[in-house]
Amino acid sequence: MKTSTPSSSIEDYVKVIYSYTEWQDKPITSSQLAQRLGVANSSVSEMVRKLKDQGLVDHQPYSAIRLTPQGMRLALSMVRRHRLIETYLVEELGYSWDEVHDEAEMLEHAVSDTFIERMSAKLGHPVRDPHGDPIPSADGSVELPHAYRMIELDQGHSGRITRISDENPDLLRYLASEEISLDAPVEVVGRKPFGGALVVRIGSGAKGREFDLADEVTSALWVQSSETHEGCVLPAR
Structure with missing residues (x-):
């Protein structure tokens, strides 16, 4: 019923x-x-x-x-x-x-x-x-950006942070303290040896900084590629 x-x-x-x-x-x-x-x-x-x-x-x-x-x-x-x-x-x-x-x-x-x-x-x-x-x-209707988890990206990949998972408030507080936010430019520099942290550069120009980010962090960050400018519009259901 x-x-x-x-x-x-x-x-x-x-x-x-x-x-x-x-x-x-x-x-x-x-x-x-x-x-x-x-x-x-x-x-x-x-x-x-x-x-x-x-x-x-x-x-x-x-x-x-x-x-x-x-x-x-x-x-x-x-x-x-x-x-x-x-x-x-x-x-x-x-x-x-x-x-x-x-x-x-x-x-x-x-x-x-x-x-x-x-x-x-x-x-x-x-x-x-x-x-x-x-x-x-x-x-x-929903517009989803073409974005990928940071953990899945290869060395040299660049784009901007377009989504940050809100599942872990402690992680959000950490990102805020490091001034890592939506729309920040990001480039994957490489990964530390033996399954270590992902090295990424966040920010542009003189304000850019390198971070060693653990998998828990890079799994929560979604990146839209530099060459991608539009999202995918899902029709009303």
């Missing part, structure tokens, strides 16, 4: 399913979903059955979980809410980028669609949040 107003738990589930697959092709499994939500596997199994009954996901036992078109629409709506709130908190209320996730998690379920659209207008209809994640438009 379908409900006209999804619960906050359902909204959280579809949002996490979408966010997991946004920057990679692999669908999420039940155990990965449980880990991301911090709940027991049994709780996930029960909720996934409910999501399937409501037509929000496709799922067979022991297989990955995929959003249906209906589930995708709900997920994009929640992602839009979350990222607009994060942006508002940073730009209008002076929050730092490591503080906004938990606040947005609480607020996104409480505000109306009218509030969200007026917030978007107040901000000038931004297309990305403080971490570089794209903000879906009101009609559900």
Whole structure:
């Protein structure tokens, strides 16, 4: 039986399913979903059955979980809410980028669609949040930049930082302390021997600095190549 107003738990589930697959092709499994939500596997199994009954996901036992078109629409709506709130908190209320996730998690379920659209207008209809994640438009279309994890790049590759994962607040604070931010120019210099740190130059001209970055850091940074100027627009779903 379908409900006209999804619960906050359902909204959280579809949002996490979408966010997991946004920057990679692999669908999420039940155990990965449980880990991301911090709940027991049994709780996930029960909720996934409910999501399937409501037509929000496709799922067979022991297989990955995929959003249906209906589930995708709900997920994009929640992602839009979350990222607009994060942006508002940073730009209008002076929050730092490591503080906004938990606040947005609480607020996104409480505000109306009218509030969200007026917030978007107040901000000038931004297309990305403080971490570089794209903000879906009101009609559900998304513009994803052509970007790759820094850890995957070869020596000599150059571009700009276009996305920084917000999963680890401590990492965000470290990057802020080192003045590593969105849109910073970056070039891969090489890698230290024997599987050591990736050496990258961040910044341009006299302000450029070299960093030895561990895999945990380079896995969280996404780089858009210098020769790539446009993103990939995904149509409204």
